[in-house]
Amino acid sequence: xxxxxxxxxxxxxxxxxxxxxxxxxxxxxxxxxxxxxxxxxxxxxxxxxxxxxxxxxxxxxxxxxxxxxxxxxxxxxxxxxxxxxxxxxxxxxxxxxxxxxxxxxxxxxxxxxxxxxxxxxxxxxxxxxxxxxxxxxxxxxxxxxxxxxxxxxxxxxxxxxxxxxxxxxxxxxxxxxxxxxxxxxxxxxxxxxxxxxxxxxxxxxxxxxxxxxxxxxxxxxxxxxxxxxxxxxxxxxxxxxxxxxxxxxxxxxxxxxxxxxxxxxxxxxxxxxxxxxxxxxxxx
Numbered sequence: 001x002x003x004x005x006x007x008x009x010x011x012x013x014x015x016x017x018x019x020x021x022x023x024x025x026x027x028x029x030x031x032x033x034x035x036x037x038x039x040x041x042x043x044x045x046x047x048x049x050x051x052x053x054x055x056x057x058x059x060x061x062x063x064x065x066x067x068x069x070x071x072x073x074x075x076x077x078x079x080x081x082x083x084x085x086x087x088x089x090x091x092x093x094x095x096x097x098x099x100x101x102x103x104x105x106x107x108x109x110x111x112x113x114x115x116x117x118x119x120x121x122x123x124x125x126x127x128x129x130x131x132x133x134x135x136x137x138x139x140x141x142x143x144x145x146x147x148x149x150x151x152x153x154x155x156x157x158x159x160x161x162x163x164x165x166x167x168x169x170x171x172x173x174x175x176x177x178x179x180x181x182x183x184x185x186x187x188x189x190x191x192x193x194x195x196x197x198x199x200x201x202x203x204x205x206x207x208x209x210x211x212x213x214x215x216x217x218x219x220x221x222x223x224x225x226x227x228x229x230x231x232x233x234x235x236x237x238x239x240x241x242x243x244x245x246x247x248x249x250x251x252x253x254x255x256x257x258x259x260x261x262x263x264x265x266x267x268x269x270x271x272x273x274x275x276x277x278x279x280x281x282x283x284x
Contacts, residue, residue: 007200008209014192015213019221021186022260024178026253032113037106038099040248045098051089053160053241054131059085061158062138062148069149077147084141088134097134102245105129105162112168113175127168128159129241162242167232204275211268218261225250 030036044050062081070077088094108127135158142148163171178185193210200206229250233242 003199003201007196007206010192010199011196011206011210011213014189014196014210015217017185017189017192018214018260019217019257020181021189022221022256023253024181024183024185026256027175027178028182030252031249032110034103034106034110037249038103040251041102041245042095042099044244044248045095047244049240049244050098051094053238054094054134055085055089057158057160057238058089058131058135058138061135062142065139065149066142066147069147080145080147081138081142084138088138088141093137094134097131098129100133101129101131109163109168109171113172124161124165126161126165127163128161129245131158131160134158160238160241161236162245163232164235202275202278204271204278208268208271208275211264211271215261215264215268218257218264222257225253 059081062085063078066077066081105127112127139148196206196210197203229243229246233239233246236242
């Protein structure tokens with residue numbers, strides 16, 4: 001096989017493996033780390049989008065309990081419920097519950113991905129962020145006003161689904177593949193890059209071509225990541241909450257992609273200039 005063709009094939013494989021290697025390292029060091037996940041999503045408790053969605057969900061469930069207790073819509077009850085919900089959502093209790101609920105949700109995801117039988121999902125097989133403790137606090141406030149029967153309160157639940165059952169199955173297949181390949185992906189990428197440069201007749205030209213091909217692969221990966229975001233969040237009852245969680249979780253992945261792309265762009269320009277200079281010198 002001609003050296004040029006072999007260098008082209010190994011360079012193409014290296015370009016394809018680059019985004020997969022980035023994802024593999026990110027999943028190993030960030031995606032599967034529950035403590036790091038919780039630290040990442042904790043600030044969302046102060047996010048207006050999350051608070052508004054939580055308030056709407058909690059208010060709806062609280063009104064259901066009040067109506068089940070009183071049997072009718074009493075004047076001013078909606079306002080009282082709204083104020084009680086607003087006060088709790090803006091309090092430290094909501095932040096504490098948000099952190100605890102997200103820890104549980106991440107542990108649910110990891111239990112599914114690792115095939116553990118201890119996983120607890122909702123009745124539709126979805127991963128959810130449970131707001132039960134927040135709702136309990138609101139109902140306790142309403143019970144003090146005689147608007148809620150504690151026996152009725154146990155029949156309602158408040159939660160945000162963040163991943164559908166079918167999507168969870170797809171994620172598990174991808175996770176299994178990444179776990180199987182693991183550290184071998186970045187190792188294979190390094191080997192292919194070295195092999196490309198060793199086999200190539202013009203190393204500067206080969207390096208420039210490898211950088212450009214890798215940039216194209218990263219661009220395709222970025223589009224796939226955006227499409228995945230839409231697929232994961234669009235079918236959920238509260239897509240804006242799922243989008244907010246998705247965005248903060250993958251921020252570090254986007255940052256890694258941006259850094260690598262920047263390095264590749266500089267490499268492509270420098271290697272291209274060096275190849276052109278070497279070509280001119282050879283022609284003299």
